[in-house]
Amino acid sequence: MTDQTRELTDAQFAAAEALGARLYAAGYTEPYLRQFWGGPVSDALARNNSAPALHHCRRVLDERVREVLGAGGTAGIRVTADTGVTASDPQFPELSAEERLAAIAVTFWLKEALPAVVLAAALGDDSYAAARDLGLVEEVRPDGVNLRARAPFALTPYDLPVGVPRGLRPGDENLYLVADHGTLTSPEVLDGDFVLGLGGAGRTLVTLTPREHVSVACDIGTGCGIQALLLARHADRVIATDISARALHLTALSAGLAGVRTIELRQGSLLDPIDEPVDLLVSNPPFVITPRTTAAEAVIPDFEYRDGGMSGDRLVRELFAAVPGVLAPGGRAVCLGNWETTADSADGPEVWVEDPETSVLVIEREALDPVAYAETWIRDGGIPRASADWDAATAEWLDDFASRNVTGIVFGYVLLHRADNDSSSLSPAEAEPRPDARPAVRERVRITSATATNPHGISAFLTTVEALRTWLAATGDEEFATTAFTRSPDLVEHRHHVPGESDPSSITLEQGIGFGQVFDLDTALAGFVSVADGTLTLRQTAAALAQLLDVDPTALEAQLTAQVRTLVAAGALLPGDS
Numbered sequence: 391m392t393d394q395t396r397e398l399t400d401a402q403f404a405a406a407e408a409l410g411a412r413l414y415a416a417g418y419t420e421p422y423l424r425q426f427w428g429g430p431v432s433d434a435l436a437r438n439n440s441a442p443a444l445h446h447c448r449r450v451l452d453e454r455v456r457e458v459l460g461a462g463g464t465a466g467i468r469v470t471a472d473t474g475v476t477a478s479d480p481q482f483p484e485l486s487a488e489e490r491l492a493a494i495a496v497t498f499w500l501k502e503a504l505p506a507v508v509l510a511a512a513l514g515d516d517s518y519a520a521a522r523d524l525g526l527v528e529e530v531r532p533d534g535v536n537l538r539a540r541a542p543f544a545l546t547p548y549d550l551p552v553g554v555p556r557g558l559r560p561g562d563e564n565l566y567l568v569a570d571h572g573t574l575t576s577p578e579v580l581d582g583d584f585v586l587g588l589g590g591a592g593r594t595l596v597t598l599t600p601r602e603h604v605s606v607a608c609d610i611g612t613g614c615g616i617q618a619l620l621l622a623r624h625a626d627r628v629i630a631t632d633i634s635a636r637a638l639h640l641t642a643l644s645a646g647l648a649g650v651r652t653i654e655l656r657q658g659s660l661l662d663p664i665d666e667p668v669d670l671l672v673s674n675p676p677f678v679i680t681p682r683t684t685a686a687e688a689v690i691p692d693f694e695y696r697d698g699g700m701s702g703d704r705l706v707r708e709l710f711a712a713v714p715g716v717l718a719p720g721g722r723a724v725c726l727g728n729w730e731t732t733a734d735s736a737d738g739p740e741v742w743v744e745d746p747e748t749s750v751l752v753i754e755r756e757a758l759d760p761v762a763y764a765e766t767w768i769r770d771g772g773i774p775r776a777s778a779d780w781d782a783a784t785a786e787w788l789d790d791f792a793s794r795n796v797t798g799i800v801f802g803y804v805l806l807h808r809a810d811n812d813s814s815s816l817s818p819a820e821a822e823p824r825p826d827a828r829p830a831v832r833e834r835v836r837i838t839s840a841t842a843t844n845p846h847g848i849s850a851f852l853t854t855v856e857a858l859r860t861w862l863a864a865t866g867d868e869e870f871a872t873t874a875f876t877r878s879p880d881l882v883e884h885r886h887h888v889p890g891e892s893d894p895s896s897i898t899l900e901q902g903i904g905f906g907q908v909f910d911l912d913t914a915l916a917g918f919v920s921v922a923d924g925t926l927t928l929r930q931t932a933a934a935l936a937q938l939l940d941v942d943p944t945a946l947e948a949q950l951t952a953q954v955r956t957l958v959a960a961g962a963l964l965p966g967d968s
Contacts, residue, residue: 397655398524398646405520406646412517413547413647414561417487418494420549426491440500440574447496450488451508458505485511498545501575503530506539524643526568543640544571544587545647548616551593553601553847555623559649566647568640569614573772585637586695588616591726595674596620597841597848598724598803608716610660610673610709610725613695615641617672618653625670628653631663634694660709667718673725677706678767679799681790689782691771702794703729707742710804714745720810724803724849730791731757731798739804740832747809751856752834754802760791763799805856831856831863835959842880842906851904855961862958865965867951871932875954875963876924878903883916904961914939914946915953922963928954 398406417426424432427446434442485493485508493512496502506529510518518539521527527539548565550556556563569587586592595617607625609618611632618630618641630653632638638655645653656663660675676698680690698705706727713723729738740750758766764787773779809830844851865873880902885894897911899919911919917935918928926934932950936943957963 398642402524403646403651406524406643407649409513409517409520409524409526410566410647410649411561412513413494413545413566414564416490416494416512418491418498418566419547419564422491423495423547426488426495435574438574444496444500444502447492447500447502450492451496451504454485454489454508455505458507497539498526498541501541501544501571503532503538503540506537509539524646526643541571543568543643544575546587548588550620551597551847552845553597553849554620555601558623562648565616565619566644567614567616568643568647573770577772577774583634583636583694585614585634585640587614591674592616594803595672595724595726598805598852599672600670600722600724600849600853601847604669606666606668606718607670608664608668608672610671611675612641612655613637613674615644615653617674619644619648619650621670621672622650622652626652629656629664629668630654631656631658631660633657633659637695660705661712661716664716666716667721668716669718669721671713671717671721671723671725673709673713673723675706675709675725675727677703677726677728679703679728679730679763679790680767681786683786683790686783686786686790689773689779690768690786693771696767696770702796703727706739710739710806711742711744713806714743714748714808717748717806717808719808721808723806725806727802727804729800729802730794730796731800732795733797734795738800738802738834740834743806743832745808746830749807749809749831749856749860750833751805751831751852751859752802753805754800754834754836755838756801757798757836758801759798760788760796764788764791805852807856831859833859833959837905837907839905839907842901842903844903848904851961855904855959858958858961858964861965862955870951870955871929871947872927873965874924874927875922875958875965877919877922878962878964881919881962883911883919899957899962901960901962907960907962909957909960909962914941914950918950918954919957919963924966 427443431442431446490512493504493508497504497509509527513521518527522529526541526543526545528542530538530540532538546567548567550563550565567587570585572584572587592613599617599620601624604625606627606629607621608629609621609631612618612630613632614637615630618628621628630638630641632641635657638657641653642655645651676694676696678696679702680686680697682701692699706729710725710727713725717723727739738752738754740752743750764784768780768783768787769775773783841848878901882900882902884898884900886896886898888895897913897916899909899911901907914935917938918931921931928950929947932947933943936946939946954963958965
């Protein structure tokens with residue numbers, strides 16, 4: 391960690407931890423706030439609309455704030471020599487629970503400056519002083535008289551999703567994340583060194599990450615530190631890297647608020663600071679494809695949190711190709727990314743990773759055309775629509791894509807798993823795989839359906855799917871035909887009938903977990919799924935169905951083999967009796 395990151399001293403860490411406990415005790419959590427201002431207000435915040443939350447907090451605090459300002463902003467305040475403030479004077483009445491929560495939320499989340507005494511009363515003297523000393527609160531006198539407190543950074547609560555370990559200490563179902571205030575509270579174009587809070591991509595990576603215990607985990611491009619903080623719950627050590635010293639400092643503050651001491655902060659680009667094998671690596675890298683011309687730089691801010699400074703999708707290509715080099719045997723990596731497709735090539739990350747012992751599963755979740763992609767990220771940067779800068783940025787983005795004949799940009803997940811072999815699976819003499827070597831699966835699938843209900847988290851489902859695809863890669867058709875299969879218990883079959891007809895016009899199979907995929911079934915496959923309880927092998931089932939349907943058993947077995955492989959790869963059918 392460099393001096394620029396301003397590592398917390400032991401005293402600062404203790405103060406930050408106490409502040410986090412105070413915020414939790416005040417009810418500053420996502421569930422309590424939803425009760426405080428109502429579901430529609432929380433939903434508006436999720437849509438990046440802060441106005442309803444501001445309105446609610448102002449109504450709760452209105453009388454109290456007018457009371458303080460009516461006294462010249464000094465009622466009940468003792469100003470210390472270092473311009474500090476205390477609200478312990480008995481002349482200042484204690485805030486109600488709702489007033490405390492409103493004061494905290496409006497300051498740290500909604501960027502509203504309050505009379506300093508009101509925030510001090512909400513936090514308590516010690517926590518207020520800690521917030522000020524840590525740089526989470528600034529005291530100003532905008533009118534030259536009234537002392538106000540404002541938050542230079544957003545300090546927002548985050549309620550942990552299903553699958554993330556908890557129960558480590560009271561209140562640990564909640565985290566506080568320190569980041570820059572963004573477009574939620576400001577219409578201005580963001581600064582280039584902006585540190586993003588928890589966005590949609592970050593939330594996605596949280597749900598995708600395996601949560602088994604590991605020795606060493608790594609978060610590449612940590613940003614506000616959310617991934618590192620969650621990795622610390624099931625890793626002995628966590629290495630968090632970022633090119634931005636500012637981001638690392640905010641991560642240090644978030645770690646202090648959570649009382650987490652097992653994160654090592656290392657400044658540097660992507661994998662450069664990693665000098666040891668890691669068991670689990672996650673990354674939400676700066677994958678946004680941004681024009682790199684001089685003209686583009688004049689109108690498009692260079693955001694460290696999203697732009698890697700490379701042309702096209704070169705950053706993610708180089709990152710994904712290099713990740714296997716830092717994984718320990720058996721190590722896993724989960725990464726997000728954008729990559730380009732052209733009229734001549736639709737290759738993805740499964741081609742870029744050349745390490746023979748690393749399996750790669752690419753899940754494409756969305757594909758945008760160049761126009762929609764440019765619009766998404768111009769808007770994300772805060773450039774006003776229909777302005778001259780909007781038009782200029784659009785032209786630069788479209789010209790950049792045209793220069794490489796780009797027809798689409800894919801957003802997806804990249805799951806890597808290095809084989810757990812002590813030595814290379816390739817014989818130095820013959821370059822032949824060892825008989826017991828784990829096959830390196832290279833697959834890419836497009837799944838655009840919405841995520842279904844996953845009581846153990848989507849990461850558990852993906853771990854199962856990866857194991858199934860590895861089994862499929864190593865299983866020939868003869869072994870496959872002599873395997874019994876069990877249908878996943880979450881499956882629901884739908885039969886669609888034309889009114890008045892007894893036979894269904896179509897049959898579909900829907901998953902209740904994973905990505906909620908829907909599969910079309912013909913009569914034979916529907917029959918196979920209906921009896922898939924681990925009792926009969928595929929060959930035995932095919933023979934019985936062939937007799938029932940009066941078709942050739944060999945041809946039906948070949949047909950079912952291909953169809954059942956597809957359902958196994960999706961996690962709908964499982965080999966064996968469990």
